[in-house]
Amino acid sequence: MSVIYDRVALIGLGLIAGSMAHAMRRAGVAGDIVGTARSAETRATAQEIGLCDRIVATAAEAVADADLVVLAVPVGAMAAVAEEIGPHLKPGATVTDVGSVKKAVVEAVGPHIPAGVHFIPGHPLAGTEHSGPRAGFAELFDNRWCLLVPVEGTETGALERLRGFWEALGAQVEQMDPEHHDLVLAVTSHTPHLIAYTMVGVADDLRRVTDSEVIKFSAAGFRDFTRIAASDPTMWRDVFLTNKDATLEILGRFTEELFALQRAIRTGDGDQLFDYFTRTRAIRRGIIDAGQDTDAPDFGRGLSRAQKAG
Amino acid sequence: MSVIYDRVALIGLGLIAGSMAHAMRRAGVAGDIVGTARSAETRATAQEIGLCDRIVATAAEAVADADLVVLAVPVGAMAAVAEEIGPHLKPGATVTDVGSVKKAVVEAVGPHIPAGVHFIPGHPLAGTEHSGPRAGFAELFDNRWCLLVPVEGTETGALERLRGFWEALGAQVEQMDPEHHDLVLAVTSHTPHLIAYTMVGVADDLRRVTDSEVIKFSAAGFRDFTRIAASDPTMWRDVFLTNKDATLEILGRFTEELFALQRAIRTGDGDQLFDYFTRTRAIRRGIIDAGQDTDAPDFGRGLSRAQKAG
Ligand SMILES: NC(=O)c1ccc[n+]([C@@H]2O[C@H](COP(=O)([O-])OP(=O)(O)OC[C@H]3O[C@@H](n4cnc5c(N)ncnc54)[C@H](OP(=O)(O)O)[C@@H]3O)[C@@H](O)[C@H]2O)c1
Ligand SMILES: NC(=O)c1ccc[n+]([C@@H]2O[C@H](COP(=O)([O-])OP(=O)(O)OC[C@H]3O[C@@H](n4cnc5c(N)ncnc54)[C@H](OP(=O)(O)O)[C@@H]3O)[C@@H](O)[C@H]2O)c1
Numbered sequence: 001m002s003v004i005y006d007r008v009a010l011i012g013l014g015l016i017a018g019s020m021a022h023a024m025r026r027a028g029v030a031g032d033i034v035g036t037a038r039s040a041e042t043r044a045t046a047q048e049i050g051l052c053d054r055i056v057a058t059a060a061e062a063v064a065d066a067d068l069v070v071l072a073v074p075v076g077a078m079a080a081v082a083e084e085i086g087p088h089l090k091p092g093a094t095v096t097d098v099g100s101v102k103k104a105v106v107e108a109v110g111p112h113i114p115a116g117v118h119f120i121p122g123h124p125l126a127g128t129e130h131s132g133p134r135a136g137f138a139e140l141f142d143n144r145w146c147l148l149v150p151v152e153g154t155e156t157g158a159l160e161r162l163r164g165f166w167e168a169l170g171a172q173v174e175q176m177d178p179e180h181h182d183l184v185l186a187v188t189s190h191t192p193h194l195i196a197y198t199m200v201g202v203a204d205d206l207r208r209v210t211d212s213e214v215i216k217f218s219a220a221g222f223r224d225f226t227r228i229a230a231s232d233p234t235m236w237r238d239v240f241l242t243n244k245d246a247t248l249e250i251l252g253r254f255t256e257e258l259f260a261l262q263r264a265i266r267t268g269d270g271d272q273l274f275d276y277f278t279r280t281r282a283i284r285r286g287i288i289d290a291g292q293d294t295d296a297p298d299f300g301r302g303l304s305r306a307q308k309a310g
Numbered sequence: 311m312s313v314i315y316d317r318v319a320l321i322g323l324g325l326i327a328g329s330m331a332h333a334m335r336r337a338g339v340a341g342d343i344v345g346t347a348r349s350a351e352t353r354a355t356a357q358e359i360g361l362c363d364r365i366v367a368t369a370a371e372a373v374a375d376a377d378l379v380v381l382a383v384p385v386g387a388m389a390a391v392a393e394e395i396g397p398h399l400k401p402g403a404t405v406t407d408v409g410s411v412k413k414a415v416v417e418a419v420g421p422h423i424p425a426g427v428h429f430i431p432g433h434p435l436a437g438t439e440h441s442g443p444r445a446g447f448a449e450l451f452d453n454r455w456c457l458l459v460p461v462e463g464t465e466t467g468a469l470e471r472l473r474g475f476w477e478a479l480g481a482q483v484e485q486m487d488p489e490h491h492d493l494v495l496a497v498t499s500h501t502p503h504l505i506a507y508t509m510v511g512v513a514d515d516l517r518r519v520t521d522s523e524v525i526k527f528s529a530a531g532f533r534d535f536t537r538i539a540a541s542d543p544t545m546w547r548d549v550f551l552t553n554k555d556a557t558l559e560i561l562g563r564f565t566e567e568l569f570a571l572q573r574a575i576r577t578g579d580g581d582q583l584f585d586y587f588t589r590t591r592a593i594r595r596g597i598i599d600a601g602q603d604t605d606a607p608d609f610g611r612g613l614s615r616a617q618k619a620g
Binding site for chain 1: 386435438439440445447455457494495497498499500501502503504505506507508509510511512513514515516517522523524525526527528531532533534535536537538539540541543544546547548550551554557558560561563564565567568571572575576578580583584586587588589590591592593594595596597600603607608
């Protein structure tokens with residue numbers, strides 16, 4: 001593959017930026033990768049593992065002469081970073097981000113982008129529960145979606161270039177408007193995360209009652225929740241604070257349905273439970289058919305145990 | 311390994327019984343495995359894949375001369391099966407079950423077990439979202455827990471034999487009383503399943519609004535829920551109907567905490583969210599340290615994608 005951006009600046013060096021660095025190298029689409037992070041510790045680690053071609057101390061320094069600038073910090077930190085880099089952006093450069101919420105980022109970053117610089121918000125729908133500069137890997141975006149959320153007046157050329165870049169990193173690209181993005185993600189990601197955090201919190205309270213049994217006997221259901229609830233607290237705090245409306249809307253619907261099922265349990269209405277549990281199977285089928293998850297039982301965990309045992 | 315029970319009868323031939331059949335053969339602990347299931351179709355499939363040494367048409371027939379009888383049907387079907395087999399059980403035989411709820415099974419099955427037959431309820435904490443006679447595999451119980459719930463007056467010899475049997479199938483065995491079992495499982499399995507079903511149900515409602523986007527963009531969080539919510543509707547209806555009190559108790563706590571977090575989102579209390587999300591990480595760590603789950607990012611899904619890509 002040939003170079004798409006001569007110089008790419010990564011602001012923030014966590015799971016997503018790190019994976020982008022690995023994937024850019026695999027694809028050969030960046031001439032030169034410059035990175036920076038808030039803490040000296042993260043910058044030192046990135047240096048040590050050779051995550052980028054060059055690590056610099058400030059975001060302002062990083063964006064100098066960059067053709068693509070990627071904001072890969074928590075959503076709540078985007079405004080301050082944008083304000084810092086605004087005056088140093090090269091005319092004709094593209095600024096994008098990878099934040100999990102889009103309307104808030106458009107509002108926080110947009111005002112700091114000078115005329116002559118393209119601002120194209122984005123969100124790769126790929127992640128793990130790990131974070132930090134060592135968590136990234138080149139395959140993270142393979143066959144995953146990356147949603148681009150162009151603001152009014154985005155130049156087609158700049159948009160197509162960014163699309164080609166993400167495709168080279170392994171992703172499939174789709175466009176969406178910010179409000180719609182935030183609603184869809186509230187359903188597929190944000191509310192499920194809040195629910196998982198809550199359920200694990202409840203178990204933690206009960207741990208004092210049931211000792212460590214909750215951990216010991218965590219198979220089936222609960223341990224899947226604990227994986228989700230092990231995600232970075234800062235990232236998720238920012239997601240809920242900045243995607244408040246859509247999250248509260250979906251939470252409202254969730255609570256309504258939960259109460260209906262709770263009532264069915266209380267009154268012993270087996271038919272209602274059975275019908276509800278039958279309806280939800282079709283969605284799983286759809287996800288597997290769409291290639292968005294494995295059909296291996298228990299995500300293939302059983303399989304890998306078998307291999308270990310064998 | 312040497313034979314522990316000369317003849318084992320499996321009543322019900324789904325995921326759990328099927329996995330037991332495979333694991334019994336791997337360990338060589340059963341002289342002879344006889345199986346039966348409600349439908350002719352399941353019996354024919356079991357016959358075709360050679361799941362047991364012999365498939366018979368009725369439970370009464372299956373238990374004749376069996377040293378161990380395993381009830382592996384949904385919890386709500388246990389009473390009728392116990393009533394059917396009661397008169398046909400061999401003196402000195404052991405009857406156990408694998409139901410996900412224990413207090414209700416003790417009450418439903420106990421009265422049908424004649425004097426001279428050992429009744430030792432059990433529950434292997436292992437499963438996948440798949441079901442039926444083709445879903446089983448020998449490794450399902452490896453390094454998983456099997457909880458035995460002996461009723462009053464259980465003979466030590468019979469109990470130790472059943473413990474040895476489950477250990478030969480790969481499991482670690484622990485004893486628990488029925489009420490405590492049902493509470494712990496309400497936390498680690500039953501309530502998480504209800505919540506997952508609910509969240510997927512909400513997404514299904516919204517699907518009419520957001521088209522198939524919920525499926526398409528299901529990465530991160532939601533698709534884990536869909537796996538849980540793809541589990542067998544009959545099994546789960548019965549679990550909630552028979553473990554009503556503990557489930558409603560945990561659901562009540564869950565709703566309280568969810569409302570507190572919802573309020574924190576509404577009022578923008580980032581500190582409360584951050585603290586809550588930090589606390590829950592420790593539990594994940596505990597589960598991984600206890601060997602109950604993989605530490606591979608995203609359950610190793612990313613890894614298997616990488617291997618496929620590579
Ligand atoms: N993880 C996912 O599953 C996922 C998926 C899609 C999108 N995203 C989005 O991607 C972005 C980055 O997430 P990540 O998972 O890569 O996070 P991460 O691994 O935790 O890394 C975050 C990076 O941002 C820096 N940072 C944190 N707070 C900052 C602040 N106040 N000012 C400046 N820099 C700050 C950190 O610097 P230090 O290391 O020096 O603290 C670190 O380099 C977030 O907006 C998130 O919403 C995440
Ligand atoms: N799946 C799990 O994750 C898991 C884990 C631990 C314990 N358990 C417990 O294990 C038991 C079996 O679960 P499974 O996953 O093996 O289920 P499964 O794969 O769905 O198999 C259930 C078996 O029970 C039979 N059956 C269903 N309804 C019946 C009825 N009314 N009367 C007589 N037989 C009936 C079925 O017969 P047909 O095939 O002929 O319909 C089938 O052979 C349940 O009590 C469940 O709570 C399940």
